[in-house]
Amino acid sequence: MLRTVNRVFLTLAGLVLAGVGGVVLALAADLPSRLGVGLPADWSWQGPDSAVLSRADRLHWRGESWWWPVVIGTLAVLLLLALWWLLAQLRRRRLGTVDVDTGDGQSAGLRAGAVEDVLTAEAEALPGVERARFTLVARRAGPGARVGLLIAPQARPRDVVETLRDRTLENARVSAGADDLPAEIRLRATRHSADRVS
Template sequence: MSGLRTGVNRTALLCLAVALLGAGAVLASATDVVRDRLPSDVPRLGSDRVWVDGEELGRWRDHGWWTPVVIAALSVGVLLFLGWAWAQVRDGRLRELPLGQPDVTLSGPALAAAMTERARGIEGVAHARVRLRGGPRRLRARITLVLLPDASPEAVLRCLARQTVAEARAAVSPRPLIADVRLTGRSR
Protein backbone atom coordinates (compact mmCIF):
# COMPACT_ATOMS: atom_id res chain seq x y z
CA MET A 1 0.00 0.00 0.00
CA SER A 2 1.42 3.38 -0.96
CA GLY A 3 2.39 5.97 1.63
CA LEU A 4 -0.17 8.46 0.33
CA ARG A 5 -2.98 5.92 0.50
CA THR A 6 -1.96 4.91 4.02
CA GLY A 7 -1.83 8.56 5.09
CA VAL A 8 -5.25 9.29 3.61
CA ASN A 9 -6.71 6.21 5.32
CA ARG A 10 -5.28 7.18 8.70
CA THR A 11 -6.43 10.78 8.34
CA ALA A 12 -9.95 9.69 7.38
CA LEU A 13 -10.13 7.27 10.30
CA LEU A 14 -8.80 9.91 12.71
CA CYS A 15 -11.40 12.48 11.57
CA LEU A 16 -14.17 9.90 11.84
CA ALA A 17 -13.01 8.86 15.31
CA VAL A 18 -12.85 12.46 16.53
CA ALA A 19 -16.34 13.19 15.15
CA LEU A 20 -17.82 10.04 16.72
CA LEU A 21 -16.13 10.64 20.07
CA GLY A 22 -17.29 14.25 20.10
CA ALA A 23 -20.85 13.31 19.20
CA GLY A 24 -20.85 10.55 21.81
CA ALA A 25 -19.53 12.89 24.49
CA VAL A 26 -22.16 15.52 23.69
CA LEU A 27 -24.96 12.97 23.72
CA ALA A 28 -23.69 11.31 26.90
CA SER A 29 -23.47 14.64 28.70
CA ALA A 30 -27.18 15.18 28.09
CA THR A 31 -28.13 12.23 30.29
CA ASP A 32 -28.57 12.67 34.04
CA VAL A 33 -26.26 9.80 34.98
CA VAL A 34 -23.26 11.18 33.09
CA ARG A 35 -23.98 14.88 33.71
CA ASP A 36 -23.97 14.43 37.49
CA ARG A 37 -20.53 12.77 37.44
CA LEU A 38 -18.81 15.35 35.22
CA PRO A 39 -16.46 17.89 36.80
CA SER A 40 -17.96 21.32 37.32
CA ASP A 41 -15.84 23.04 34.65
CA VAL A 42 -17.00 20.73 31.81
CA PRO A 43 -19.75 22.30 29.68
CA ARG A 44 -23.02 20.41 29.93
CA LEU A 45 -26.19 20.16 27.98
CA GLY A 46 -29.43 20.63 29.81
CA SER A 47 -31.68 17.62 30.27
CA ASP A 48 -34.55 19.60 28.74
CA ARG A 49 -32.51 20.25 25.56
CA VAL A 50 -34.51 19.89 22.35
CA TRP A 51 -32.27 19.35 19.35
CA VAL A 52 -34.75 20.63 16.75
CA ASP A 53 -37.83 22.42 17.97
CA GLY A 54 -40.95 22.81 15.87
CA GLU A 55 -40.74 26.60 15.59
CA GLU A 56 -37.20 26.62 14.21
CA LEU A 57 -37.99 23.75 11.86
CA GLY A 58 -40.96 25.76 10.56
CA ARG A 59 -38.67 28.74 9.83
CA TRP A 60 -36.32 26.48 7.88
CA ARG A 61 -39.23 25.07 5.89
CA ASP A 62 -40.13 28.59 4.76
CA HIS A 63 -36.82 28.77 2.86
CA GLY A 64 -36.93 26.63 -0.27
CA TRP A 65 -33.17 26.46 -0.84
CA TRP A 66 -31.98 24.48 2.17
CA THR A 67 -33.53 21.11 1.35
CA PRO A 68 -31.76 20.74 -2.04
CA VAL A 69 -28.49 21.97 -0.51
CA VAL A 70 -28.64 19.40 2.30
CA ILE A 71 -29.54 16.60 -0.13
CA ALA A 72 -26.73 17.63 -2.52
CA ALA A 73 -24.18 17.81 0.30
CA LEU A 74 -25.20 14.39 1.61
CA SER A 75 -25.09 12.97 -1.93
CA VAL A 76 -21.57 14.32 -2.47
CA GLY A 77 -20.54 12.87 0.88
CA VAL A 78 -21.93 9.45 -0.05
CA LEU A 79 -20.21 9.54 -3.46
CA LEU A 80 -16.88 10.48 -1.85
CA PHE A 81 -17.26 7.66 0.65
CA LEU A 82 -18.10 5.16 -2.11
CA GLY A 83 -15.08 6.30 -4.14
CA TRP A 84 -12.83 5.90 -1.12
CA ALA A 85 -14.30 2.46 -0.38
CA TRP A 86 -13.80 1.38 -4.00
CA ALA A 87 -10.16 2.46 -3.85
CA GLN A 88 -9.71 0.30 -0.74
CA VAL A 89 -11.36 -2.75 -2.25
CA ARG A 90 -9.60 -2.53 -5.60
CA ASP A 91 -6.77 -5.02 -5.66
CA GLY A 92 -4.18 -2.82 -7.40
CA ARG A 93 -2.84 -5.63 -9.56
CA LEU A 94 -0.97 -4.71 -12.70
CA ARG A 95 -3.05 -5.63 -15.76
CA GLU A 96 -1.01 -4.29 -18.68
CA LEU A 97 2.25 -2.43 -19.01
CA PRO A 98 2.88 -0.24 -22.08
CA LEU A 99 6.35 -0.84 -23.49
CA GLY A 100 6.98 2.48 -25.22
CA GLN A 101 5.91 1.55 -28.74
CA PRO A 102 2.34 2.08 -29.91
CA ASP A 103 0.10 -0.93 -29.31
CA VAL A 104 2.87 -2.94 -27.60
CA THR A 105 2.03 -3.99 -24.06
CA LEU A 106 3.25 -6.54 -21.58
CA SER A 107 0.64 -8.48 -19.66
CA GLY A 108 1.05 -8.16 -15.90
CA PRO A 109 -0.19 -11.70 -15.16
CA ALA A 110 2.15 -13.12 -17.82
CA LEU A 111 5.15 -11.35 -16.29
CA ALA A 112 4.12 -12.55 -12.83
CA ALA A 113 3.77 -16.12 -14.11
CA ALA A 114 7.21 -15.96 -15.75
CA MET A 115 8.76 -14.62 -12.57
CA THR A 116 7.04 -17.36 -10.56
CA GLU A 117 8.41 -20.08 -12.83
CA ARG A 118 11.94 -18.62 -12.67
CA ALA A 119 11.73 -18.40 -8.87
CA ARG A 120 10.52 -22.00 -8.61
CA GLY A 121 13.57 -23.09 -10.57
CA ILE A 122 15.97 -21.75 -7.96
CA GLU A 123 17.68 -24.48 -5.96
CA GLY A 124 16.20 -24.72 -2.46
CA VAL A 125 12.78 -23.25 -3.31
CA ALA A 126 9.81 -25.52 -2.69
CA HIS A 127 7.08 -23.07 -3.72
CA ALA A 128 7.00 -19.56 -5.17
CA ARG A 129 4.32 -16.96 -5.79
CA VAL A 130 4.74 -13.54 -7.42
CA ARG A 131 2.17 -10.74 -7.47
CA LEU A 132 2.72 -7.56 -9.43
CA ARG A 133 1.11 -4.43 -8.08
CA GLY A 134 1.19 -0.76 -8.87
CA GLY A 135 0.84 1.11 -12.11
CA PRO A 136 2.87 1.70 -15.24
CA ARG A 137 5.17 4.19 -13.48
CA ARG A 138 5.75 2.40 -10.19
CA LEU A 139 5.90 -1.38 -10.13
CA ARG A 140 6.14 -3.56 -7.07
CA ALA A 141 6.69 -7.31 -7.12
CA ARG A 142 5.63 -9.19 -4.00
CA ILE A 143 7.52 -12.47 -4.02
CA THR A 144 6.70 -15.19 -1.52
CA LEU A 145 9.11 -18.14 -1.38
CA VAL A 146 8.76 -21.31 0.64
CA LEU A 147 12.21 -22.77 1.19
CA LEU A 148 13.18 -26.39 1.64
CA PRO A 149 14.48 -27.28 5.13
CA ASP A 150 18.12 -27.50 4.02
CA ALA A 151 18.13 -24.39 1.80
CA SER A 152 20.30 -21.38 2.54
CA PRO A 153 18.18 -18.18 2.57
CA GLU A 154 21.19 -16.06 1.62
CA ALA A 155 21.98 -18.19 -1.43
CA VAL A 156 18.34 -18.22 -2.51
CA LEU A 157 18.06 -14.43 -2.19
CA ARG A 158 21.30 -13.90 -4.09
CA CYS A 159 20.14 -16.17 -6.92
CA LEU A 160 16.68 -14.56 -6.94
CA ALA A 161 18.18 -11.07 -7.21
CA ARG A 162 20.63 -12.04 -9.98
CA GLN A 163 18.21 -14.02 -12.10
CA THR A 164 14.48 -13.48 -11.58
CA VAL A 165 14.41 -9.88 -10.39
CA ALA A 166 17.17 -8.74 -12.77
CA GLU A 167 15.35 -10.23 -15.77
CA ALA A 168 12.06 -8.65 -14.71
CA ARG A 169 13.75 -5.26 -14.28
CA ALA A 170 15.24 -5.58 -17.75
CA ALA A 171 11.80 -6.44 -19.16
CA VAL A 172 10.08 -3.40 -17.64
CA SER A 173 12.95 -0.89 -18.01
CA PRO A 174 13.23 2.10 -17.86
CA ARG A 175 10.60 1.82 -15.11
CA PRO A 176 11.84 0.90 -11.65
CA LEU A 177 10.75 -2.40 -10.14
CA ILE A 178 10.73 -2.77 -6.37
CA ALA A 179 10.84 -6.35 -5.13
CA ASP A 180 9.48 -7.28 -1.70
CA VAL A 181 10.54 -10.81 -0.80
CA ARG A 182 9.03 -12.92 1.96
CA LEU A 183 10.78 -16.12 2.88
CA THR A 184 9.19 -18.93 4.83
CA GLY A 185 10.53 -22.37 5.58
CA ARG A 186 8.95 -25.74 5.04
CA SER A 187 9.12 -27.94 8.09
CA ARG A 188 10.62 -31.38 7.81
Protein backbone atom coordinates in the same frame (compact mmCIF):
# COMPACT_ATOMS: atom_id res chain seq x y z
CA MET B 1 -1.10 6.60 -1.92
CA LEU B 2 -4.48 4.85 -1.70
CA ARG B 3 -3.31 2.86 1.31
CA THR B 4 -2.29 6.09 3.09
CA VAL B 5 -5.63 7.74 2.28
CA ASN B 6 -7.45 4.68 3.60
CA ARG B 7 -5.50 4.70 6.85
CA VAL B 8 -5.97 8.44 7.42
CA PHE B 9 -9.68 8.31 6.53
CA LEU B 10 -10.39 5.28 8.72
CA THR B 11 -8.37 6.71 11.62
CA LEU B 12 -10.21 10.05 11.50
CA ALA B 13 -13.60 8.34 11.11
CA GLY B 14 -12.80 6.03 14.02
CA LEU B 15 -11.71 8.91 16.27
CA VAL B 16 -14.82 10.96 15.45
CA LEU B 17 -17.17 8.01 16.01
CA ALA B 18 -15.42 7.01 19.23
CA GLY B 19 -15.58 10.60 20.52
CA VAL B 20 -19.24 11.08 19.62
CA GLY B 21 -20.11 7.64 21.02
CA GLY B 22 -18.29 8.42 24.27
CA VAL B 23 -20.14 11.71 24.71
CA VAL B 24 -23.51 10.09 23.94
CA LEU B 25 -22.86 7.26 26.41
CA ALA B 26 -21.72 9.69 29.09
CA LEU B 27 -24.83 11.86 28.70
CA ALA B 28 -27.17 8.87 28.42
CA ALA B 29 -25.74 7.48 31.67
CA ASP B 30 -26.10 10.94 33.26
CA LEU B 31 -22.41 10.96 34.18
CA PRO B 32 -22.00 14.76 34.19
CA SER B 33 -24.58 15.25 36.95
CA ARG B 34 -23.27 12.24 38.92
CA LEU B 35 -19.73 13.63 38.75
CA GLY B 36 -20.88 17.17 39.47
CA VAL B 37 -19.75 18.48 36.09
CA GLY B 38 -21.88 21.34 34.80
CA LEU B 39 -22.77 21.40 31.13
CA PRO B 40 -23.06 24.68 29.17
CA ALA B 41 -26.50 26.24 29.64
CA ASP B 42 -27.15 26.47 25.89
CA TRP B 43 -26.81 22.68 25.40
CA SER B 44 -30.23 21.26 24.62
CA TRP B 45 -29.22 17.75 25.69
CA GLN B 46 -28.60 17.96 29.41
CA GLY B 47 -29.29 14.35 30.32
CA PRO B 48 -31.03 11.08 29.48
CA ASP B 49 -34.54 12.60 29.58
CA SER B 50 -33.88 15.54 27.23
CA ALA B 51 -33.87 15.70 23.42
CA VAL B 52 -30.58 15.92 21.54
CA LEU B 53 -31.82 18.95 19.60
CA SER B 54 -34.60 21.18 20.87
CA ARG B 55 -37.38 22.32 18.54
CA ALA B 56 -35.86 25.80 18.47
CA ASP B 57 -32.48 24.32 17.42
CA ARG B 58 -34.08 22.23 14.69
CA LEU B 59 -35.98 25.19 13.19
CA HIS B 60 -33.39 27.91 13.89
CA TRP B 61 -31.76 28.09 10.42
CA ARG B 62 -34.70 27.16 8.18
CA GLY B 63 -35.55 30.77 7.47
CA GLU B 64 -32.02 31.67 6.31
CA SER B 65 -31.49 31.77 2.53
CA TRP B 66 -28.02 30.18 2.71
CA TRP B 67 -29.06 27.20 4.88
CA TRP B 68 -30.39 24.76 2.29
CA PRO B 69 -27.69 25.42 -0.35
CA VAL B 70 -25.01 24.79 2.28
CA VAL B 71 -26.67 21.59 3.52
CA ILE B 72 -27.24 20.23 0.00
CA GLY B 73 -23.74 21.27 -1.15
CA THR B 74 -22.08 19.65 1.87
CA LEU B 75 -24.03 16.43 1.40
CA ALA B 76 -23.20 16.41 -2.34
CA VAL B 77 -19.47 16.82 -1.62
CA LEU B 78 -19.60 14.03 0.99
CA LEU B 79 -21.41 11.78 -1.50
CA LEU B 80 -18.83 12.47 -4.23
CA LEU B 81 -15.96 11.78 -1.81
CA ALA B 82 -17.59 8.52 -0.71
CA LEU B 83 -18.11 7.46 -4.34
CA TRP B 84 -14.50 8.32 -5.21
CA TRP B 85 -13.26 6.29 -2.25
CA LEU B 86 -15.48 3.32 -3.21
CA LEU B 87 -14.35 3.39 -6.85
CA ALA B 88 -10.71 3.62 -5.74
CA GLN B 89 -11.22 0.43 -3.69
CA LEU B 90 -12.81 -1.40 -6.60
CA ARG B 91 -10.30 -0.29 -9.22
CA ARG B 92 -8.29 -3.19 -10.56
CA ARG B 93 -4.65 -2.67 -9.73
CA ARG B 94 -3.42 -5.94 -11.20
CA LEU B 95 -2.09 -5.90 -14.71
CA GLY B 96 -4.10 -7.70 -17.37
CA THR B 97 -1.33 -8.04 -19.95
CA VAL B 98 2.40 -7.39 -20.05
CA ASP B 99 4.28 -6.28 -23.16
CA VAL B 100 7.38 -8.48 -23.37
CA ASP B 101 10.33 -7.59 -25.59
CA THR B 102 10.80 -10.36 -28.19
CA GLY B 103 14.37 -9.31 -29.01
CA ASP B 104 13.69 -8.24 -32.61
CA GLY B 105 12.52 -4.74 -31.88
CA GLN B 106 8.94 -5.92 -31.44
CA SER B 107 6.93 -6.79 -28.35
CA ALA B 108 4.35 -9.42 -27.57
CA GLY B 109 1.45 -9.07 -25.19
CA LEU B 110 1.41 -11.85 -22.62
CA ARG B 111 -1.22 -12.55 -20.02
CA ALA B 112 0.05 -11.15 -16.71
CA GLY B 113 -0.92 -14.37 -14.92
CA ALA B 114 1.45 -16.38 -17.15
CA VAL B 115 4.31 -13.96 -16.49
CA GLU B 116 3.57 -14.12 -12.74
CA ASP B 117 3.71 -17.93 -12.86
CA VAL B 118 7.14 -17.84 -14.56
CA LEU B 119 8.48 -15.27 -12.07
CA THR B 120 7.08 -17.29 -9.16
CA ALA B 121 8.79 -20.47 -10.40
CA GLU B 122 12.06 -18.60 -10.91
CA ALA B 123 11.90 -17.09 -7.41
CA GLU B 124 11.12 -20.47 -5.82
CA ALA B 125 14.27 -21.87 -7.46
CA LEU B 126 16.44 -19.35 -5.62
CA PRO B 127 18.46 -20.61 -2.65
CA GLY B 128 16.70 -20.10 0.66
CA VAL B 129 13.23 -19.60 -0.85
CA GLU B 130 10.63 -22.25 -0.05
CA ARG B 131 7.59 -20.57 -1.58
CA ALA B 132 7.01 -17.40 -3.58
CA ARG B 133 4.14 -15.39 -4.95
CA PHE B 134 4.44 -12.68 -7.59
CA THR B 135 1.76 -10.14 -8.42
CA LEU B 136 2.25 -7.57 -11.16
CA VAL B 137 0.49 -4.30 -10.43
CA ALA B 138 -0.35 -1.26 -12.50
CA ARG B 139 1.22 2.04 -11.46
CA ARG B 140 1.12 5.44 -13.09
CA ALA B 141 4.83 5.34 -13.91
CA GLY B 142 4.71 1.78 -15.26
CA PRO B 143 4.41 -1.77 -13.99
CA GLY B 144 5.44 -2.79 -10.50
CA ALA B 145 5.58 -6.01 -8.54
CA ARG B 146 4.49 -7.31 -5.18
CA VAL B 147 6.45 -10.32 -4.01
CA GLY B 148 5.72 -12.57 -1.06
CA LEU B 149 8.49 -14.94 -0.04
CA LEU B 150 8.46 -17.79 2.45
CA ILE B 151 12.11 -18.31 3.32
CA ALA B 152 13.84 -21.21 5.00
CA PRO B 153 14.85 -20.76 8.67
CA GLN B 154 18.57 -20.91 7.83
CA ALA B 155 18.32 -18.39 4.97
CA ARG B 156 19.68 -14.88 5.37
CA PRO B 157 16.94 -12.40 4.39
CA ARG B 158 19.39 -9.88 2.96
CA ASP B 159 20.99 -12.48 0.67
CA VAL B 160 17.56 -13.69 -0.49
CA VAL B 161 16.39 -10.16 -1.33
CA GLU B 162 19.61 -9.28 -3.15
CA THR B 163 19.49 -12.51 -5.20
CA LEU B 164 15.83 -11.90 -6.04
CA ARG B 165 16.60 -8.34 -7.10
CA ASP B 166 19.64 -9.22 -9.19
CA ARG B 167 18.15 -12.25 -10.93
CA THR B 168 14.38 -12.55 -10.99
CA LEU B 169 13.41 -8.88 -10.87
CA GLU B 170 16.14 -7.90 -13.31
CA ASN B 171 15.00 -10.57 -15.76
CA ALA B 172 11.42 -9.34 -15.42
CA ARG B 173 12.48 -5.72 -15.97
CA VAL B 174 14.51 -6.54 -19.08
CA SER B 175 11.73 -8.73 -20.50
CA ALA B 176 9.17 -5.99 -19.98
CA GLY B 177 11.46 -3.39 -21.53
CA ALA B 178 10.98 -1.16 -18.49
CA ASP B 179 13.52 1.31 -17.16
CA ASP B 180 12.84 0.06 -13.66
CA LEU B 181 10.50 -2.37 -11.93
CA PRO B 182 9.72 -1.19 -8.40
CA ALA B 183 8.93 -4.11 -6.12
CA GLU B 184 7.47 -4.47 -2.66
CA ILE B 185 8.93 -7.62 -1.09
CA ARG B 186 7.44 -9.24 2.00
CA LEU B 187 9.40 -11.95 3.76
CA ARG B 188 8.11 -14.60 6.11
CA ALA B 189 10.20 -17.32 7.72
CA THR B 190 9.09 -20.92 7.77
CA ARG B 191 8.19 -22.22 11.19
CA HIS B 192 9.07 -25.82 11.74
CA SER B 193 7.56 -27.68 14.66
CA ALA B 194 10.06 -29.47 16.83
CA ASP B 195 10.20 -33.24 16.38
CA ARG B 196 9.58 -35.27 19.50
CA VAL B 197 12.41 -37.60 20.33
CA SER B 198 11.71 -40.55 22.60
